[in-house]
Amino acid sequence: MSVTAAQGFRAAGIAAGIKQNGNPDLALVVNDGPRLAAAGVFTSNRVKAAPVLWSEQVLKGGVVSAVILNSGGANACTGPQGFQDTHATAERVAEVLDGVNAGEVAVASTGLIGVTLPMDKLLPGVAAAAGELSAHGGEKAAIAIKTTDSVHKTSVVTKDGWTVGGMAKGAGMLAPGLATMLVVLTTDADLESAVLDRALRDATRLTFDRVDSDGCMSTNDTVLLLASGASEVTPEYAEFAAAVREVCDDLGRQLIGDAEGASKDIKVEVVNAASEADAVEVGRSIARNNLLKCALHGEDPNWGRVLSAIGTTSAAFDPNQLNVAINGVWVCKNGSVGEDRELVDMRYREVVITADLAAGAETATIWTNDLTADYVHENSAYSS
Amino acid sequence: MSVTAAQGFRAAGIAAGIKQNGNPDLALVVNDGPRLAAAGVFTSNRVKAAPVLWSEQVLKGGVVSAVILNSGGANACTGPQGFQDTHATAERVAEVLDGVNAGEVAVASTGLIGVTLPMDKLLPGVAAAAGELSAHGGEKAAIAIKTTDSVHKTSVVTKDGWTVGGMAKGAGMLAPGLATMLVVLTTDADLESAVLDRALRDATRLTFDRVDSDGCMSTNDTVLLLASGASEVTPEYAEFAAAVREVCDDLGRQLIGDAEGASKDIKVEVVNAASEADAVEVGRSIARNNLLKCALHGEDPNWGRVLSAIGTTSAAFDPNQLNVAINGVWVCKNGSVGEDRELVDMRYREVVITADLAAGAETATIWTNDLTADYVHENSAYSS
Numbered sequence: 001m002s003v004t005a006a007q008g009f010r011a012a013g014i015a016a017g018i019k020q021n022g023n024p025d026l027a028l029v030v031n032d033g034p035r036l037a038a039a040g041v042f043t044s045n046r047v048k049a050a051p052v053l054w055s056e057q058v059l060k061g062g063v064v065s066a067v068i069l070n071s072g073g074a075n076a077c078t079g080p081q082g083f084q085d086t087h088a089t090a091e092r093v094a095e096v097l098d099g100v101n102a103g104e105v106a107v108a109s110t111g112l113i114g115v116t117l118p119m120d121k122l123l124p125g126v127a128a129a130a131g132e133l134s135a136h137g138g139e140k141a142a143i144a145i146k147t148t149d150s151v152h153k154t155s156v157v158t159k160d161g162w163t164v165g166g167m168a169k170g171a172g173m174l175a176p177g178l179a180t181m182l183v184v185l186t187t188d189a190d191l192e193s194a195v196l197d198r199a200l201r202d203a204t205r206l207t208f209d210r211v212d213s214d215g216c217m218s219t220n221d222t223v224l225l226l227a228s229g230a231s232e233v234t235p236e237y238a239e240f241a242a243a244v245r246e247v248c249d250d251l252g253r254q255l256i257g258d259a260e261g262a263s264k265d266i267k268v269e270v271v272n273a274a275s276e277a278d279a280v281e282v283g284r285s286i287a288r289n290n291l292l293k294c295a296l297h298g299e300d301p302n303w304g305r306v307l308s309a310i311g312t313t314s315a316a317f318d319p320n321q322l323n324v325a326i327n328g329v330w331v332c333k334n335g336s337v338g339e340d341r342e343l344v345d346m347r348y349r350e351v352v353i354t355a356d357l358a359a360g361a362e363t364a365t366i367w368t369n370d371l372t373a374d375y376v377h378e379n380s381a382y383s384s
Numbered sequence: 385m386s387v388t389a390a391q392g393f394r395a396a397g398i399a400a401g402i403k404q405n406g407n408p409d410l411a412l413v414v415n416d417g418p419r420l421a422a423a424g425v426f427t428s429n430r431v432k433a434a435p436v437l438w439s440e441q442v443l444k445g446g447v448v449s450a451v452i453l454n455s456g457g458a459n460a461c462t463g464p465q466g467f468q469d470t471h472a473t474a475e476r477v478a479e480v481l482d483g484v485n486a487g488e489v490a491v492a493s494t495g496l497i498g499v500t501l502p503m504d505k506l507l508p509g510v511a512a513a514a515g516e517l518s519a520h521g522g523e524k525a526a527i528a529i530k531t532t533d534s535v536h537k538t539s540v541v542t543k544d545g546w547t548v549g550g551m552a553k554g555a556g557m558l559a560p561g562l563a564t565m566l567v568v569l570t571t572d573a574d575l576e577s578a579v580l581d582r583a584l585r586d587a588t589r590l591t592f593d594r595v596d597s598d599g600c601m602s603t604n605d606t607v608l609l610l611a612s613g614a615s616e617v618t619p620e621y622a623e624f625a626a627a628v629r630e631v632c633d634d635l636g637r638q639l640i641g642d643a644e645g646a647s648k649d650i651k652v653e654v655v656n657a658a659s660e661a662d663a664v665e666v667g668r669s670i671a672r673n674n675l676l677k678c679a680l681h682g683e684d685p686n687w688g689r690v691l692s693a694i695g696t697t698s699a700a701f702d703p704n705q706l707n708v709a710i711n712g713v714w715v716c717k718n719g720s721v722g723e724d725r726e727l728v729d730m731r732y733r734e735v736v737i738t739a740d741l742a743a744g745a746e747t748a749t750i751w752t753n754d755l756t757a758d759y760v761h762e763n764s765a766y767s768s
Contacts, residue, residue, distance in 0.1 A: 047695030047703045047719070077691050079704070079720030113688025114721055216675045216689075217696045290674070290755075291600045291763050298764030304497025305600075307461050311431030312601045319431045320463070335431070336463030337498055371674075371764075373757035379675050380682030380755075 002138025002154035003029050005165030006188040008228025012132035013144030016125025018072035018118055024144035025072040026122065028129040029184055030097060031065055035229030036104065038064035039197035041204050043221035049076035050086040051107040052220060058090075058106050062193030064226055065104040067184055068093050068129075069145050070122060071169070073111040076219040085117050092123050096130040108182045108222045110147050110169060142167035145182050148378065150258055155250040157243045162189040162231040164243045168251040181208065181255060183223040185247060189240055190229035199241040200225045207248035210280070213259040213369045215288040223248075256367045261374030264296050268366045269354045278315035279364035282355060285309045286366070293371035299346035301326040306353060307335070316359045323356035386522025386538035387413050389549030390572040392612025395521035397528030400509025402456035402495075402502055408528035409456040410506065412513040413568055414481060415449055419613030420488065422448035423581035425588050427605035433460030434470040435491040436604060442474075442490050446577030448610055449488040451568055452477050452513075453529050454506060455553070457495040460603040469501050476507050480514040492566045492606045494531055494553060526551035529566050532762065534642055539634040541627045546573040546615040548627045552635040565592065565639060567607040569631060573624055574613035583625040584609045591632035594664070597643040597753045599672040607632075640751045645758030648680055652750045653738045662699035663748035666739060669693045670750070677755035683730035685710040690737060691719070700743045707740035 004011050009031055016026040031038075040059040042052050058064060068089055075082045090105040109117070132140075142152040146169050156165040170181030185200075204223055225244065235243075256265050268286045273279035286292065289309040295302035303324045310322060324332035329344045331337075351370075369375075388395050393415055400410040415422075424443040426436050442448060452473055459466045474489040493501070516524075526536040530553050540549040554565030569584075588607055609628065619627075640649050652670045657663035670676065673693040679686035687708045694706060708716035713728045715721075735754075753759075 045692060045695040046697075046701075047691045047706075074688075077688055077716065077720055079718065082720070113686075113692065114716070116721075214674050216673055217692065219688075219692050219695065289600055290598050290759075294760050294763035297760065300764065302497075304458075304461055304603075307431045308429060308497065308601065308603050311429040311603065313430075317430075322431075332461065332498070334463065336461055336466070337500075371760055373760045375674075376678050376681065376755055376757045376760060379678035380680075380684065 001156045001165055002142045002167045003165060003184050003186045004135055004138035005156040006163040006186045006228065008032050008188050008230030009186045010133040010135050011137035011141040012129045012134065013137065013140030014125060014129050014132055016128065017121035018070055025070055026125045026129050027069040027141035027144040028133065029067045029141060030133055031226050031228050033228055035190060035227055036063045036065055037191060037193040037196055037227040038062060038224060039193055039200045040222065040224045041200060043218055045217045045219050047219050049074050049109060049220045050078060050082035051075055051109045052222060053083065054086045054090065055106040055108065055222060058103060061103065063104050064106050065100045066093050066097060067106045067108065067224060068126060069108040069182055071110050071145050071147050073109060073115055073117045074113045074220050075109040075117050076113040078116050081116055085119055088119065089122060089126065092126040096127050106224055110145065110182055110220055113219060138167065145169040148260055153251055153254040155247045157246050159235065159239065159243055161233045162235060163187060164247050166247050166251060168255060170255045181221055183251060185225040185244065187227050188231035189227055190232055190234045191227050191240065195237065196225050196227055199244045202241050203245040203248040207245060207252045210366045211252045211256055212284055212287045212366055213256060252367065256369060259369040260378045261372045262369035263372055264351050264370035265349055266296060266351045266353065266368045266370060268368060269352065269363065271354060271356050271363045272360060273357045273362040274316035274360035276362045276364055279362050281313045282310055282315050282357065283364050283366035285313050286353060286355060287368035290371055296351055297370035297372050301331055301341045301344040301346060303332040306355060307332060310355060315357060317357040321358040323358065325354040327352055385540045385549055386526045386551040387549060387568050387570045388519050388522035389540040390547040390570045390612065392416050392572050392614030393570045394517040394519050395525040396513045396516035396518065397521065397524030398509060398513050398516055400512065401505035402454055409454055410509045410513050411453040411525035411528040412517060413451040413525060414517055415610050415612050417612055419574060419611055420447045420449055421575060421577040421580055421611040422446060422608060423577055423584045424606065424608045425584060427602055429601045429603050431461065431603050433458050433493060433604040434462060434466035435459055435493045436606060437467065438470045438474065439490040439492065439606060442487060445487065447488050448490050449484045450477050450481060451490045451492065451608060452510065453492040453566055455494050455529050455531050457493060457499055457501045458497045458604050459493040459501050460497040462500050465500055469503055472503065473506060473510065476510040480511045490608055494529065494566050494604055497603060522551065529553040532644055537635055537638040539631045541630050543619065543623065543627055545617040546619060547571060548631050550631050550635060552639060554639045565605055567635060569609040569628065571611050572615035573611055574616055574618045575611050575624065579621065580609045580611055583628045586625050587629040587632040591629060591636045594750045595636045595640055596668060596671045596750055597640060640753060643753040644762045645756045646753035647756055648735050648754035649733055650680060650735045650737065650752045650754060652752060653736065655738060655740050655747045656744055657741045657746040658700035658744035660746045660748055663746050665697045666694055666699050666741065667748050667750035669697050670737060670739060671752035674755055680735055681754035681756050685715055685725045685728040685730060687716040690739060691716060694739060699741060701741040705742040707742065709738040711736055
């Protein structure tokens, strides 16, 4: 289903030869309208890949006719040549699609940083992808954007007469602002770009921005939301925003569930914080503590490492009032030893850490993974 | 040599039975004067172990007669009982040493967080350690504070008539503010506590504070500097400060060289920064990037991960003017591909990453380690 679940979209995914192993590596998503509204959010990394710089400009117009995405190369840190390559890719998409302007073509890339793309493979691939475009092509598009992902990720929510669907890729370099990912969401709801922008920002702030697998922020993160208006339904904002958030939340969980080398999905819930910002800061600090992530890998409910992570933040709390539960067992009470740690059952993939700051009523949830020898292996054995 | 290299100090290290494996676990350092001046710096973690809370108060007086240090338990997150145990330990030291007030006894602990100390072993151990005190006991004291350290760490600098020496422990949870460590430095220079304090802060800011093995800040970091005045020499400040810094620098390098599971010692040099704060921020961001640390473990000169780490900071720079060298080869020039990465020789333990921000004239150096499967194993296979 993916990006073609909503009416008014066609997609394709092909092997253009960008990846040396011959796997699919080029995806094309086309909005056939009648509306061509779009919104996007991008990495907050100041070192941005050429396609991010390009697509940021495209999205300023609020109109996107097509998105071309390649895996097999990030086109980041590639200088003026890299930007020219992105531009040429958009121009090629405009050429092979009727009535499309290059300034309405978003481009996204993922793969190794610092390597220019094989344009002799990519440009012919654009024409080939256009020839494969289909209202059932969403699944193939989702497959073509995989890098080290073990599975492709899609999600769909259908409401009364309209749909939001999408695809995502991302498995390493997952960190806020955004998690390293390419995401394309589509909807046939009839909404203008300003509404899409608000809904997308509201959703990503609470979903992808709170996925932090390994603390490493990418140069290429891109999340796009395209609306075709083909359903001729204009939903209420709250209902539409909830649907977008539901799809983002589902895709975010799939990213965490497929993170490189991970054996645990860790939900860090911060409760009773003085502010949401405090809750997020504490959640991130816990989620990024390598010693804790190792301990959880070893199924050791090491709450001391949770406390030492909380202690590095500027959030409001009294160290003597902190409480920590692991999988529901309050192993730390009032900053000291609580219930018996032997009661904690750590056998399952999902681990829930609850940090009670006893300082207010705000909450936040951050998702992360454990740190494993497999993560080290996947990220040291070859460049990615 | 260690803490007894300088005149006027005695030390001991014994096995009190705090560690279940019977290894040495209790060290005592005594200043026999004539001066009893002291200064200390402590972890900036807001969750502080009981001995840190105690010793911070002791150091406010600028007088330390003795330091008692145990391994085998951090006495952190142990509530009111933990603080009472620290207090009782200081009282016991005062009892077994002639003319010493408990308020002049610094206490330091290291080991697992969230477990109370076996006081039935520790208190008799204090008397036993006092019985072993010797002007040649520095080595044994250094051995008794080891936790997962593979070797004990000592350093000595001797100048014209006076000496600065010291011991350190620390192998994991190494991060700024300070690196997880216990350090005791002694000198027979005749200096008052305010001078010691200035020299110690000047030194730690540039040494221990710039050691960042795994980004995890401890609850127990303690660095003490004691002066006996026994040499009857009062050196110039600059000369004294340089000697203290030299010892701190040497001990800091020994900590990095013995970090848990590490196979590389990584020197991150940031040059041409607009400010020293910018240089430190960029250095820390690079030093904490798990993906880069994995790549360096795999001897992959992955400069793209260096750039993506720089891009997450607020330092002044233009992404198109960044240059990065790995072991002297400028693999990234002007934010893009530079010299051939095949030229980088990564076979040796030490790796030097130079990040040129092209934004000013300030520099900073941060030391870190690679991320390895052994690190994961050491920190997941058992609590520490």
